[in-house]
Amino acid sequence: xxxxxxxxxxxxxxxxxxxxxxxxxxxxxxxxxxxxxxxxxxxxxxxxxxxxxxxxxxxxxxxxxxxxxxxxxxxxxxxxxxxxxxxxxxxxxxxxxxxxxxxxxxxxxxxxx
Amino acid sequence: xxxxxxxxxxxxxxxxxxxxxxxxxxxxxxxxxxxxxxxxxxxxxxxxxxxxxxxxxxxxxxxxxxxxxxxxxxxxxxxxxxxxxxxxxxxxxxxxxxxxxxxxxxxxxxxxx
Numbered sequence: 001x002x003x004x005x006x007x008x009x010x011x012x013x014x015x016x017x018x019x020x021x022x023x024x025x026x027x028x029x030x031x032x033x034x035x036x037x038x039x040x041x042x043x044x045x046x047x048x049x050x051x052x053x054x055x056x057x058x059x060x061x062x063x064x065x066x067x068x069x070x071x072x073x074x075x076x077x078x079x080x081x082x083x084x085x086x087x088x089x090x091x092x093x094x095x096x097x098x099x100x101x102x103x104x105x106x107x108x109x110x111x112x113x
Numbered sequence: 114x115x116x117x118x119x120x121x122x123x124x125x126x127x128x129x130x131x132x133x134x135x136x137x138x139x140x141x142x143x144x145x146x147x148x149x150x151x152x153x154x155x156x157x158x159x160x161x162x163x164x165x166x167x168x169x170x171x172x173x174x175x176x177x178x179x180x181x182x183x184x185x186x187x188x189x190x191x192x193x194x195x196x197x198x199x200x201x202x203x204x205x206x207x208x209x210x211x212x213x214x215x216x217x218x219x220x221x222x223x224x225x226x
Contacts, residue, residue: 043220044205094212098168098169099144099212099215103156103157
């Protein structure tokens with residue numbers, strides 16, 4: 001069965017420094033993977049998705065993620081954090097027909113001045 | 114011009130009551146979903162409808178009954194509310210049920226006292 005594990009529940013960075021949010025996946029075949037962001041008291045918004053095309057996926061707001069099969073990872077990165085990036089980030093895998101998604105436990109990103 | 118709108122935003126009610134949450138999408142999407150987010154921010158799918166037909170029905174108490182009068186609406190009715198039903202419920206939609214990204218509403222925070 002497909003699953004994702006987010007390795008950090010909280011990440012804190014200074015504004016202007018790089019962001020790294022880690023996600024490992026478990027899948028018996030090439031998975032479809034996503035990153036979603038949730039700002040406080042808001043719904044979730046798709047940042048980017050990987051569906052077995054290019055392994056480096058660029059998303060919105062300067063985020064990108066690299067699919068590494070050898071490491072079963074799909075880490076989310078951004079070169080320079082902005083205060084507005086503070087939010088909860090979810091790594092997600094497509095796990096079944098009907099577009100069924102399974103969410104990771106989330107990583108809360110804090111951005112400090 | 115909100116894409117996925119759900120009402121109410123907040124719902125406070127007593128145990129044993131019956132309540133409904135409404136969801137509407139104006140994106141012309143074929144597929145709609147209900148997700149539950151618990152107090153630890155864990156998200157889990159409850160139901161999915163494609164063109165008014167139920168396609169995903171996770172292990173959810175039968176006190177929860179989704180209803181889709183047309184493909185733009187997916188309402189959630191909950192009978193005999195319990196304390197454990199307290200959570201944030203998110204409605205979402207996607208173009209289809211084949212790996213399309215989800216668009217989420219802003220959530221309904223249900224508190225059962």
